[in-house]
Amino acid sequence: MVMVTSAITEARVRELLQNVKDPEVPAISVLELGVVRAVEVKNDSVLVTITPTYTGCPAMDVMKQDIEKELHDAGIADVRVQQVLSPAWTTDWITTEGKAKLKAYGIAPPEHTADIRALKGELPVVECPHCGSKNTGMISLFGSTACKALWKCNACLEPFDQFKCL
Amino acid sequence: MSQQEALFTYCLRQADDLLILSHRLSEWCGHGPVLEEDIALTNRALDHIGEARNLLTYAGQVEGKGRTEDDLAFLRAERQFVNTKLVEQPNGDYAFTIARSFLFDAYHLPLAEALTKSSDAQLAAIAGKAVKEAQYHLRHSSDWLKRFGDGTEESHRRAQAALDGLWTFTGELFVQDDLHQGLVKAGVAPDLIAIKASFDETVDNVLAEATLKRPVDGFMASGGRQGKHGENMGFILAEIQYLQRAYPGAKW
Numbered sequence: 001m002v003m004v005t006s007a008i009t010e011a012r013v014r015e016l017l018q019n020v021k022d023p024e025v026p027a028i029s030v031l032e033l034g035v036v037r038a039v040e041v042k043n044d045s046v047l048v049t050i051t052p053t054y055t056g057c058p059a060m061d062v063m064k065q066d067i068e069k070e071l072h073d074a075g076i077a078d079v080r081v082q083q084v085l086s087p088a089w090t091t092d093w094i095t096t097e098g099k100a101k102l103k104a105y106g107i108a109p110p111e112h113t114a115d116i117r118a119l120k121g122e123l124p125v126v127e128c129p130h131c132g133s134k135n136t137g138m139i140s141l142f143g144s145t146a147c148k149a150l151w152k153c154n155a156c157l158e159p160f161d162q163f164k165c166l
Numbered sequence: 167m168s169q170q171e172a173l174f175t176y177c178l179r180q181a182d183d184l185l186i187l188s189h190r191l192s193e194w195c196g197h198g199p200v201l202e203e204d205i206a207l208t209n210r211a212l213d214h215i216g217e218a219r220n221l222l223t224y225a226g227q228v229e230g231k232g233r234t235e236d237d238l239a240f241l242r243a244e245r246q247f248v249n250t251k252l253v254e255q256p257n258g259d260y261a262f263t264i265a266r267s268f269l270f271d272a273y274h275l276p277l278a279e280a281l282t283k284s285s286d287a288q289l290a291a292i293a294g295k296a297v298k299e300a301q302y303h304l305r306h307s308s309d310w311l312k313r314f315g316d317g318t319e320e321s322h323r324r325a326q327a328a329l330d331g332l333w334t335f336t337g338e339l340f341v342q343d344d345l346h347q348g349l350v351k352a353g354v355a356p357d358l359i360a361i362k363a364s365f366d367e368t369v370d371n372v373l374a375e376a377t378l379k380r381p382v383d384g385f386m387a388s389g390g391r392q393g394k395h396g397e398n399m400g401f402i403l404a405e406i407q408y409l410q411r412a413y414p415g416a417k418w
């Protein structure tokens with residue numbers, strides 16, 4: 001049996017976390033989603049701090065399990081995943097790469113929250129992830145998961161999910 | 167009552183409002199008038215239950231007797247639930263469900279905003295998550311209320327009847343008893359006079375756009391915060407608690 005006993009580093013853990021996908025949007029990793037707030041390595045133990053996207057998001061428990069499994073499978077025995085609420089997650093923490101992957105996956109990425117006040121008034125201009133048209137309209141504020149709204153493209157007539165700005 | 171006991175009860179008041187409303191909204195699952203609304207209401211139920219879970223977990227920590235969120239949700243008796251009577255009202259028609267959520271949202275959003283400045287760090291953190299979701303909730307219920315009010319004669323009539331029927335349950339949201347006032351002094355809870363002002367403004371603006379009349383303040387129902395509920399509450403708890411009562415400690 002060959003055991004690789006190289007020292008665990010934060011960089012190595014982050015590399016592994018890139019393999020852990022959002023169970024509801026498997027196109028992006030937990031890192032790209034911006035839910036990983038900290039990775040601490042002490043000797044052989046790893047502490048990963050995550051923050052929930054939506055308060056009641058059922059995917060959080062799955063993400064926690066998936067993170068533990070990924071690190072265990074890589075030979076890290078002592079793994080702890082803790083959840084913190086503050087500061088509250090915002091879609092601004094989705095990385096640029098993550099946003100590009102969302103779009104390629106068919107989900108319109110969120111706008112920047114700087115204009116969250118516009119929530120109460122005007123809708124954002126959302127580009128259709130299928131054909132790129134900006135001639136789109138919202139069908140419902142609530143979509144297939146807590147984080148998405150349902151939109152429709154008036155150009156190609158396809159419906160699509162939009163990652164809600166939060 | 168010690169500050170610790172007051173904080174425990176305050177967490178339960180908020181948690182129970184959210185838990186019971188969440189249960190009511192979840193009753194629409196599979197019965198929504200259109201698919202999008204079925205999804206919207208279950209999403210809202212999920213947001214509410216998420217916040218309720220955070221608050222119940224914290225209540226258990228504050229109490230310090232080892233009770234978990236599940237113990238508090240599944241193993242308290244009816245008289246120990248301190249939600250307002252507003253949230254336990256049966257769903258009725260869709261206008262009634264929307265009006266009930268609108269009245270709650272118009273209270274919940276400014277409450278969550280104010281609680282982000284609470285001297286209690288955990289309450290502030292929980293509210294910090296909730297406030298963003300509450301903006302979506304209020305927008306959703308406001309949009310539908312406007313559509314009903316400014317829609318057909320029938321939808322207008324039903325929306326107005328819903329508001330008229332629910333108005334008596336709004337007073338209880340803003341009652342500040344000794345417990346609450348103590349927490350206001352400690353900077354933990356916001357003064358509900360300010361929350362009421364924001365509620366009034368939202369209600370007036372949305373109802374004006376919806377061409378609906380604001381009901382006149384009359385008799386206001388009370389008792390929910392003291393654990394004295396209407397006849398509906400027992401049925402709700404029977405459904406929520408049945409499994410844990412019949413099979414204590416059951417897990418899946």
Ligand SMILES: [Zn+2]
Nearest residue numbers: 128131153156
């Ligand atoms: Zn298109």
